[in-house]
Each structure stands twice: as structure tokens, then as C-alpha cells.
Amino acid sequence: MTKLLIVANWKSNKTTEEALQWLESFKTSDLNLENKEIIICPSFTLLGVLKDKIREMGLPIKLGAQDISPFEQGAHTGDVNGRQIKEFADYVLVGHSERRSKYSESDEILLRKVEMAKRYGLDSLFFVPNETSSIPEGVKMIVYEPPSAISTSPNPIVESPQEAERAIRAIKEKYTSSQVLYGGSVDSSNAHSFLEKEDVGGVVVGHASLDPLEFLRLIQNA
Numbered sequence: 528m529t530k531l532l533i534v535a536n537w538k539s540n541k542t543t544e545e546a547l548q549w550l551e552s553f554k555t556s557d558l559n560l561e562n563k564e565i566i567i568c569p570s571f572t573l574l575g576v577l578k579d580k581i582r583e584m585g586l587p588i589k590l591g592a593q594d595i596s597p598f599e600q601g602a603h604t605g606d607v608n609g610r611q612i613k614e615f616a617d618y619v620l621v622g623h624s625e626r627r628s629k630y631s632e633s634d635e636i637l638l639r640k641v642e643m644a645k646r647y648g649l650d651s652l653f654f655v656p657n658e659t660s661s662i663p664e665g666v667k668m669i670v671y672e673p674p675s676a677i678s679t680s681p682n683p684i685v686e687s688p689q690e691a692e693r694a695i696r697a698i699k700e701k702y703t704s705s706q707v708l709y710g711g712s713v714d715s716s717n718a719h720s721f722l723e724k725e726d727v728g729g730v731v732v733g734h735a736s737l738d739p740l741e742f743l744r745l746i747q748n749a
Contacts, residue, residue: 531563532564532566532706534670534730534731534732536732537568537570538733541737543572543573543576549737549739550581554586558746558747559747560587565587566588566590567589567590570593571592571593574590575614575615578616590615592607592619595609595621595640597640610647612647613647613649618668619651620651621637622637623672624674637663641666642663650668652669652670652708654669654670654731657673658698662705668707670710670731671691671694671695671710673694677710685717688724691709692725708727708728708730709729712733713732718749719748719749
């Protein structure tokens, strides 16, 4: 059975101390994760310390990076390449609307990032703003995230579960072997309404994942 993916995108938040406090607050033996997989995507600076702490605490959490360089290792100042990321993570976010809008990431760049992730055994979580977006071949996990619904938007408009399911079904009709997730102002009060839809394979959680107890409630209510 394919597990529901519950992905926390911390964006540019948390120091090392704050991240470790998050894990301490989150730890619990009451989680029923028989049909769920939890993925935390922190800043690059936190991947190493979180990997060690998650192992030490025995937490059922996997790690993902928030971005990947389209280049191999070498003279690319500021980039973090796939070989480096694979030391700490199993997943990588590609094509998030904030990267598309603030860094003008083109379809060509996103394709190169997906190819780089594949080369190093990383699974891409590929974000699309609508059901007509271009998606590289072989992407296993697609995230439908309408930009207007992101929690950091000036006036976020959360899509109804029915609207989200319609768009996700349209994506799945074209990419039948992919798992499609929903992202956009997901929290503990609405996660279940999305996840109960047959075609929704998981959720990506932004702002609500920064509070460990809120994220825990979301998982329990999913």
C-alpha cells in the first residue's frame, strides 16, 4: 500500500537550537504511522544535526532538502549539489512557487534539478501551480500547490478539498504512475479533508509545521 506523505517545509526558519527543541517537543510513542510517511525539509544548515538527532531519538522521520543545484560539484559558489545532499536526505523539493517567482527558475533549470536528484538517488517532490504545468518525465511525486493558497501569500485563499481533488485528478490522468500531493495553507484543521480524497497522496505543510505540537495534531488528524 502506498503511504500518505506528510511533508513539512520549514522554509528559511529555525536555528540549530530551535530545530532540536522542535524534535524534543514532537517526540511521541503514540503516532500511528502504519499508512503515513513523515518528511521534514529544513534549511541546508540543519540537515546534518537533524539526521543525527533523529537517529539518536529513533524518530520515524525522513529528511528532504529544500533545493538542489542543477550542477555537479565544482565552481558553483552558494550551490549545494546532489552528492552533498544524499549524505543527509532522501528527498528534495523542486519547483516550489517561491523558487519559481523569486529566482525565475525555468522549466529547463527544473528539469536539470530533477535529473541531478535522480543521479544521486534522491526522490523529487515536484511542485506545480496548476494541472497544465510541465512536469519532467519520471517524477514520482508531484505537489499541486496553487500560489494563491500558500500560507505566506498576502491573502491566502485555501482551495476547497473538492477543487484540489479535481486538479489532482487531472494531473493523475496524465501522470498515472505518480503520487500527487496537495500544498497550500494546510493545517491540523483541514488536512483530513484533503487526505480523505481518493486521489490525494499526501500534503505539504508550510507555516503549520513550524509548531511541533500543531504538526503532531495534523498527523494524528490526517
